[in-house]
Amino acid sequence: MAIEHAILVSLLERPGSGYELARRFERSIGYFWTATHQQIYRVLKRMENDGWVEALVVPQHGRPDKKQYSVADLGRAALTSWLHDPIEPETVRHDLAVKIRGAAFDDPSALIREVERHRQAHADRLAHYLAGEERDFGRRTDSGPYGPDDAERELQHAVLRGGIAYERMMIAWLDDVLATLHRFRDDHFRDDRFRADAPSADPSSADRAAR
Amino acid sequence: MAIEHAILVSLLERPGSGYELARRFERSIGYFWTATHQQIYRVLKRMENDGWVEALVVPQHGRPDKKQYSVADLGRAALTSWLHDPIEPETVRHDLAVKIRGAAFDDPSALIREVERHRQAHADRLAHYLAGEERDFGRRTDSGPYGPDDAERELQHAVLRGGIAYERMMIAWLDDVLATLHRFRDDHFRDDRFRADAPSADPSSADRAAR
DNA sequence: CCCCTCATGTAAGTGGTTACATGATTTA
DNA sequence: TAAATCATGTAACCACTTACATGAGGGG
Numbered sequence: 001m002a003i004e005h006a007i008l009v010s011l012l013e014r015p016g017s018g019y020e021l022a023r024r025f026e027r028s029i030g031y032f033w034t035a036t037h038q039q040i041y042r043v044l045k046r047m048e049n050d051g052w053v054e055a056l057v058v059p060q061h062g063r064p065d066k067k068q069y070s071v072a073d074l075g076r077a078a079l080t081s082w083l084h085d086p087i088e089p090e091t092v093r094h095d096l097a098v099k100i101r102g103a104a105f106d107d108p109s110a111l112i113r114e115v116e117r118h119r120q121a122h123a124d125r126l127a128h129y130l131a132g133e134e135r136d137f138g139r140r141t142d143s144g145p146y147g148p149d150d151a152e153r154e155l156q157h158a159v160l161r162g163g164i165a166y167e168r169m170m171i172a173w174l175d176d177v178l179a180t181l182h183r184f185r186d187d188h189f190r191d192d193r194f195r196a197d198a199p200s201a202d203p204s205s206a207d208r209a210a211r
Numbered sequence: 212m213a214i215e216h217a218i219l220v221s222l223l224e225r226p227g228s229g230y231e232l233a234r235r236f237e238r239s240i241g242y243f244w245t246a247t248h249q250q251i252y253r254v255l256k257r258m259e260n261d262g263w264v265e266a267l268v269v270p271q272h273g274r275p276d277k278k279q280y281s282v283a284d285l286g287r288a289a290l291t292s293w294l295h296d297p298i299e300p301e302t303v304r305h306d307l308a309v310k311i312r313g314a315a316f317d318d319p320s321a322l323i324r325e326v327e328r329h330r331q332a333h334a335d336r337l338a339h340y341l342a343g344e345e346r347d348f349g350r351r352t353d354s355g356p357y358g359p360d361d362a363e364r365e366l367q368h369a370v371l372r373g374g375i376a377y378e379r380m381m382i383a384w385l386d387d388v389l390a391t392l393h394r395f396r397d398d399h400f401r402d403d404r405f406r407a408d409a410p411s412a413d414p415s416s417a418d419r420a421a422r
Numbered sequence: 423c424c425c426c427t428c429a430t431g432t433a434a435g436t437g438g439t440t441a442c443a444t445g446a447t448t449t450a
Numbered sequence: 451t452a453a454a455t456c457a458t459g460t461a462a463c464c465a466c467t468t469a470c471a472t473g474a475g476g477g478g
Contacts, residue, residue, distance in 0.1 A: 009313045032305035064429045089332040094243035097370045102220045104363040110295045121300040152315040158391040162384045169380040173373045180369040275457045
């Protein structure tokens with residue numbers, strides 16, 4: 001529904017080839033919208049047919065030619081129209097939340113490891129975002145109202161701050177979940193229904209586990 | 212990839228018909244996983260064929276018969292196996308973030324209204340979650356280690372706390388975005404390139420907008 | 423010599439949405 | 451009598467992923 005528009009925004013920020021777009025979708029714009037190169041090439045072709053973008057074949061020495069795409073008037077109009085069209089606040093899909101509720105019907109130990117892995121991934125992403133923020137938006141030199149060229153930067157920064165806030169929220173929440181899972185495992189989980197793969201716990205916890 | 216598992220968890224929490232599942236996917240489990248009734252019926256049929264769930268036709272007076280689904284052993288095993296399988300931390304899709312970066316190439320006024328709408332929707336959802344929390348998890352009566360039947364509740368509560376944290380984060384971030392957009396509009400956006408649909412602003416702001 | 427990067431694509435399959443369809447009962 | 455709720459489905463389509471395919475050049 002909107003990968004076209006993400007591509008339009010990215011091409012307005014800077015024209016580029018399908019390959020370059022695919023790389024951007026691994027970082028930057030890809031932090032809040034994913035796309036594989038296969039999908040990008042397909043959509044780009046459709047957008048070219050519809051006159052939304054124009055391709056300029058750029059011969060390169062020692063490398064395959066690339067098609068440099070830029071936004072055409074029709075594409076710009078399509079973007080404007082989309083920007084003015086209200087969209088519904090999207091509903092998230094959280095596999096992990098399903099797993100957490102599912103943990104009530106399973107040994108929580110495996111899920112604790114899984115949640116720890118996710119917590120680590122979010123901490124890594126946060127560090128990555130913060131490094132990018134320092135690099136791209138650190139120590140602003142100006143003061144007073146910013147000029148016309150700063151708007152793009154400012155808005156990119158606002159989006160990045162959203163990513164940072166999201167990762168911080170996730171880390172705090174996963175810590176909360178881990179505490180809940182630990183209580184579940186220590187205080188409640190004690191029968192052997194699910195113990196097929198778990199090595200036997202130490203005797204003290206087995207004692208505590210008396211029904 | 213996982214709607215089957217969301218259905219399994221929901222049916223383990225309480226058996227029900229496809230219709231009832233569809234209603235649950237509008238609330239509760241639907242807060243972090245959406246599904247329409249069409250999809251649910253289709254998946255449910257496949258799950259029945261695979262022996263993951265069992266259907267019991269319940270005749271009702273004055274209403275159409277319903278198929279009461281419950282989880283079979285094979286389904287339970289499939290869920291356990293999925294719970295033990297690591298999943299990648301999912302990448303979010305945020306249309307709104309694309310729009311915000313796109314706002315650099317358009318009149319920000321329309322986007323301000325859009326962001327305000329989204330802020331309102333998230334505030335509403337937060338209020339809804341908080342009411343549900345009070346209703347379902349308010350004033351816990353027990354103290355000390357909770358019993359075996361509380362695990363399901365505790366984990367549901369942990370997931371709900373995640374929803375609450377998410378909405379709070381979004382509201383704070385959208386306030387941040389609104390501040391950025393207002394600065395953009397007031398300090399920077401002043402030429403008439405995009406003014407096709409915007410009624411002329413008041414003279415004082417037009418004065419400030421002198422290049 | 424093998425792998426990585428650059429560069430572009432096709433084909434097949436899965437997952438999910440939207441539109442259409444039916445029909446009885448309860449509530450306003 | 452019109453609309454909403456309960457209840458189940460089919461069909462067509464669109465979005466997206468995964469696997470496969472090619473080929474040149476550079477670095478270890």
